[in-house]
Amino acid sequence: MPLTSEPIDEQLARRQKGYGRGRRMQIEKDQVSIVGGVRHGLTTGAPVALVVENKDWKSWTTVMSVEPVQAEDEGKRRVNRPRPGHADLNGGLKYNQKDLRNILERSSARETTVRVAVGAIARRLLAEFGIKVAGQVIRIGEIEARRRDLPIDELIRLTEESPVRVTDKEAEARMIESIDAAKADGDTLGGIVEVIVEGVPVGLGSHVQWDRKLDGRIAQAVVSIQAFKGVEFGIGFEAGVRRGSRVHDEIMYSNERGFYRATNRAGGFEGGMTTGEPIVVRGVMKPISTLYKPLHSVDIDTKETFSAQVERSDTCAVPAAGVIMENVVAWEIARAFMEKFGGDSIEEIRANYNHYLEQVRQY
Numbered sequence: 001m002p003l004t005s006e007p008i009d010e011q012l013a014r015r016q017k018g019y020g021r022g023r024r025m026q027i028e029k030d031q032v033s034i035v036g037g038v039r040h041g042l043t044t045g046a047p048v049a050l051v052v053e054n055k056d057w058k059s060w061t062t063v064m065s066v067e068p069v070q071a072e073d074e075g076k077r078r079v080n081r082p083r084p085g086h087a088d089l090n091g092g093l094k095y096n097q098k099d100l101r102n103i104l105e106r107s108s109a110r111e112t113t114v115r116v117a118v119g120a121i122a123r124r125l126l127a128e129f130g131i132k133v134a135g136q137v138i139r140i141g142e143i144e145a146r147r148r149d150l151p152i153d154e155l156i157r158l159t160e161e162s163p164v165r166v167t168d169k170e171a172e173a174r175m176i177e178s179i180d181a182a183k184a185d186g187d188t189l190g191g192i193v194e195v196i197v198e199g200v201p202v203g204l205g206s207h208v209q210w211d212r213k214l215d216g217r218i219a220q221a222v223v224s225i226q227a228f229k230g231v232e233f234g235i236g237f238e239a240g241v242r243r244g245s246r247v248h249d250e251i252m253y254s255n256e257r258g259f260y261r262a263t264n265r266a267g268g269f270e271g272g273m274t275t276g277e278p279i280v281v282r283g284v285m286k287p288i289s290t291l292y293k294p295l296h297s298v299d300i301d302t303k304e305t306f307s308a309q310v311e312r313s314d315t316c317a318v319p320a321a322g323v324i325m326e327n328v329v330a331w332e333i334a335r336a337f338m339e340k341f342g343g344d345s346i347e348e349i350r351a352n353y354n355h356y357l358e359q360v361r362q363y
Helices: 005-016 088-095 101-107 109-127 152-161 169-184 214-223 236-240 318-341 346-361
Strands: 032-036 049-052 132-140 191-198 228-233 251-254 258-261 279-285 296-298 305-307
Touching: 005 032, 005 109, 005 318, 049 109, 088 101, 109 132, 109 318, 132 152, 132 169, 132 318, 152 191, 191 318, 214 228, 214 279, 214 318, 228 236, 279 318, 318 346
Parallel strands: none
Antiparallel strands: 032 049, 132 191, 191 279, 228 279, 251 258, 296 305
């Protein structure tokens, strides 16, 4: 498969953008080095190995040293006041760690950098078969963007031009004002992001076993993103308040399209399998837990009440989280695509794919 660092770096740069990001994005400029599995711009079939360096690592050589350090250096930057909403206290109790930096560094959303990088490779594979992935912010805090039914290429263009990844300019201005107000208060904002995938064939995933249901796998992937607390497909939770006649998508047929749905309230899934309609999945991100006006916590040494420790953080990372979500969804779709059509070369995969499409057409 054709592959260079360019499409990966493009996704890494998108992850670092978005109004409300903190100072770390001014330090790091993520770029990938492909160190295995690619030769002369083509994958070889060996595992693709990616490296993304932290530019700030020199500041942490003693604090995060692999080797033992002097006693006076051992406690530098030690974290003993867990932050509400983070993994700090739970992880410290679970792993019996007295320096909570061992927890917060591993649980950090920094790890999503390489999840975005591998998602970029997944997108490159899907693009070979006409599958496109887009994302948009639906809500930041109390501000909701007006929904617009746009072609996917237009949606991609407009959201790339927006600092908060919306197509609604009025909502964009109000979201920026809301982020500024939260920052001034030392507070943070969450929101809702949506990912749309077009061109997916019918039948990815399976109904025969719980762990092969593709919507279930996507849901797990989305909620695994740091600070994500919920996920829905299509009309999602609204299905619980509507009657069935206003939930299920009627099945239609035409010679040009074959079988299709009159609506897409299910968000592209029935029975754990894709329907051939666009996949529409939304995730809700809570406000980032690190506050510059910190909440109360308890010192793990003295057990006294203190203000929680403050680490470098963002006021709002919802636009960036949408980019992360796009790429984890792309990865799950590509994984299911390869399970269905997998081969040892693009040509073999394409032959399997085209044979299946012909089978579906003749059904």
